[in-house]
Amino acid sequence: MNIILIGFMGSGKTTIAKRLAKKLICNYLDMDDLILKKSKRSNINQIFALDGELKFRELEISVAKKLSKTDNLIISTGGGVVMNRIIIDYLKSSGMIVFLESSFENIKKRLKFDDSRPLFKNPKIAQELFELRQPLYQQYSDLTIKTDQKSLREITNIIIEEKIKHEN
Numbered sequence: 384m385n386i387i388l389i390g391f392m393g394s395g396k397t398t399i400a401k402r403l404a405k406k407l408i409c410n411y412l413d414m415d416d417l418i419l420k421k422s423k424r425s426n427i428n429q430i431f432a433l434d435g436e437l438k439f440r441e442l443e444i445s446v447a448k449k450l451s452k453t454d455n456l457i458i459s460t461g462g463g464v465v466m467n468r469i470i471i472d473y474l475k476s477s478g479m480i481v482f483l484e485s486s487f488e489n490i491k492k493r494l495k496f497d498d499s500r501p502l503f504k505n506p507k508i509a510q511e512l513f514e515l516r517q518p519l520y521q522q523y524s525d526l527t528i529k530t531d532q533k534s535l536r537e538i539t540n541i542i543i544e545e546k547i548k549h550e551n
């Protein structure tokens with residue numbers, strides 16, 4: 384069973400995924416890294432600027448399809464996976480989906496000096512996207528964790544406990 388982390392940009396998916404992989408002694412994969420490899424571009428901004436968002440989403444679908452055949456991985460996803468039902472279906476078929484729910488205020492603070500995200504250039508537009516996606520993250524997840532008041536350790540432990548329940 385894979386553990387798949389979903390949530391908005393800057394919600395801590397990569398950090399938690401790496402920590403979980405270390406604790407559970409299993410491999411960690413980041414969907415954006417796999418998309419980047421497939422794209423032959425040097426960063427995500429370039430894919431959006433030169434190939435367009437649609438191309439990015441196509442690559443995202445093909446990566447999700449490949450991942451649906453894997454097992455025992457910790458997967459951190461891009462914040463937009465919930466915009467395509469087919470991606471979520473592929474991911475769900477391989478494991479447990481965990482939504483890391485963070486407030487927009489915290490996300491904004493975290494991404495203040497980060498310009499690697501093409502869809503977070505304008506905080507107002509990003510906030511609209513955030514509000515649009517919240518119900519989708521809720522709908523597709525097996526577990527939701529409100530992360531604002533929790534330490535990395537607490538979040539990791541909650542996921543591990545849920546994994547054990549899920550497997551039994």
Ligand code: S3P
Nearest residue numbers: 391392393427461462463500501
């Ligand atoms: C996106 C989130 C990004 C990346 C791409 C699109 C989105 O991943 O996949 O820029 O649509 O929310 P992170 O959530 O890791 O920032």
